Amino acid sequence: MIDIDNVTKQFGEGAAAVQALRRVSLTIPEASFFTLLGPSGCGKTTLLRLIAGFELPTGGDIRLDGQSIGHLPPHHRPVNTVFQSYALFPHMTVARNIGFGLEMQGRKPSDVAATVNKMLTLVRMEEYAARRVDQLSGGQQQRVALARALAPHPKVLLLDEPLSALDLKLRKQMQGELKRLQAETGITFVFVTHDQGEALAMSDQIAVMSAGEVQQVGSPEAIYTRPRSAFVADFIGDTNIVPATLLRYEGGRAVIRFAQGPELCANAASDALAAGPVQVALRPETITLTDAADPAALMCGTVAESTYQGAATQLTVRLETGPEIRVEVTDPPSPGARVGIACDAAMLQVLAD
Amino acid sequence: MARRSTKPRELRRQPLFTWVSWCVLGVLYAPIAVLILFSFNDNRAVMSWTEFSLRWYGAALENEGIRNAAVVSFKVAAIATTAATIIATMAALATSRGPGYPGRSAAIALINQPLMIPEIVTAVATLAFFSILRQVTGWTGLGWLILAHTVFCIPFAYMPIRARLADMPDTFEIAAADLYATPWQCFRHVTLPLLMPGVLAGAMLAFVVSLDDVIITLMIAGPGETTLPIYILGQIRRGVTPEVNAVSTILIAITVLMIAAMFTLQKKRP
Ligand SMILES: Nc1ncnc2c1ncn2[C@@H]1O[C@H](COP(=O)(O)OP(=O)(O)OP(=O)(O)O)[C@@H](O)[C@H]1O
């Protein structure tokens, strides 16, 4: 278990100072696949480098299984990294690369050889043991990098966008493989990506970051269906953010009303919002279209645009109150039609900010 | 004609360029060519060619003075090169790895500065400084010459090593540290092997510079510490002998081989 406790990281001094992380607190459970997700520059790599020990925190501490490691040099931390650029040693063979960590730990040569063979099998690279690393394809280098980081059996494996250099097909395949490796080894994986699809597909838990802060931590499902803020809702998948009015709370749920239609009991990200205008997240695929005059319609508008996407059609509906929302349906009305928007209240999420 | 007009600015196609190039190369290499040619001349009169022969090489190798000078030269060059390369490698690491520190660029400038100081100035300064030290310590011997060579070889060794290090991303060293390598193991197993072409290039440059040096050596060398260039200089005062031609040709061959090896090594990228 990794405890990131109030960690702050500042680069530079004075006017040129950059606050890369602001009071980040996270608990990464043992043996889980944990993903750091966020836009470029939000501090994901910085957090990973702090865990690995390539940078030291400006404030706060990092604990691994209760022991403070925040200020240890990298070679004293039972943590290994898969680098985005792989950083395989160009002057060594595949096998020596994989055995490097064990060798540095002073293991017996016979142990090293045995583990290297096990790792080569694990990443399915047996035939390549004697190759030089510059004779490998991108995907193969990736596997060697993985094997090299896994060989010393670290407590934590850090992966900084390890799949971003691969093409789409290989990427999908490696996603599955990473998941399999995590399950087989039982090592805690901390995975960095800015691809939300990848994060949803692979993670046990996701931490969504923005501008050096953690916005929300939760399972992929919780993050997707119960986003706390407009930022998270928007960052994870396609979403509509629609204004509504909060009337009151009832049994932990928020009673809201849209421009028209009935009062609804929606999920709320916070139970301490003041009554009045709020923002509600509405996923395009949870929306159904009805007649504009239907009493169940929450709002209505006209179809502005229709894009065929194979399995479904994506519509852009211009609401009578002004904003546009996106809707995914299978039997689309023609552009210009007046439609009502309906939605299962359980799929609505009132955002906290 | 049409082709020429498509790239009017290309230097190689300027009308006088080829001619000038050949002239420059001629001026540079003609004397050396003549020297090499006449080192194979079977004749004591330097300026008239009679027949091809290796007799002057034989004579040079049998000449006690030349043999002693060669031993001194190579001893000094070998020790000075080794010491200068080790120091230059450490200097290069200190000036291009790890977190920055105030005075880093000043340090780099200080290490390179001796290249810009006229050698005669360095020579006189070293002479003055060393005579004080010699008097104070009372030590004599080849050590002083080796020390002087080590010092002026450092910036030459430093240049290619630092260039290589600056080109080398530190990700490999970070990866090694991540994989439990202590700083020393990291240097031994990752930094040094990757830096080796630069280190060898630096060592060769230092070796050649030490082997060729005249001015500083002239000032520092004590009796019995005559190096090859100094010996040649002494002989020349009595007129050019074919023996000197032969020795010079051997020196040229060694230098050329070293420089060629250095370029090949520098081209090898990690
Ligand atoms: N060594 C450094 N010196 C100064 N600023 C830095 C340094 N490293 C990172 N930063 C700054 O810290 C912030 C976070 O950077 P970081 O690399 O952690 O982002 P990231 O989330 O990994 O982004 P990306 O998805 O683009 O890799 C950025 O604003 C960046 O400019």
Ligand SMILES: [Mg+2]
């Ligand atoms: Mg990054």
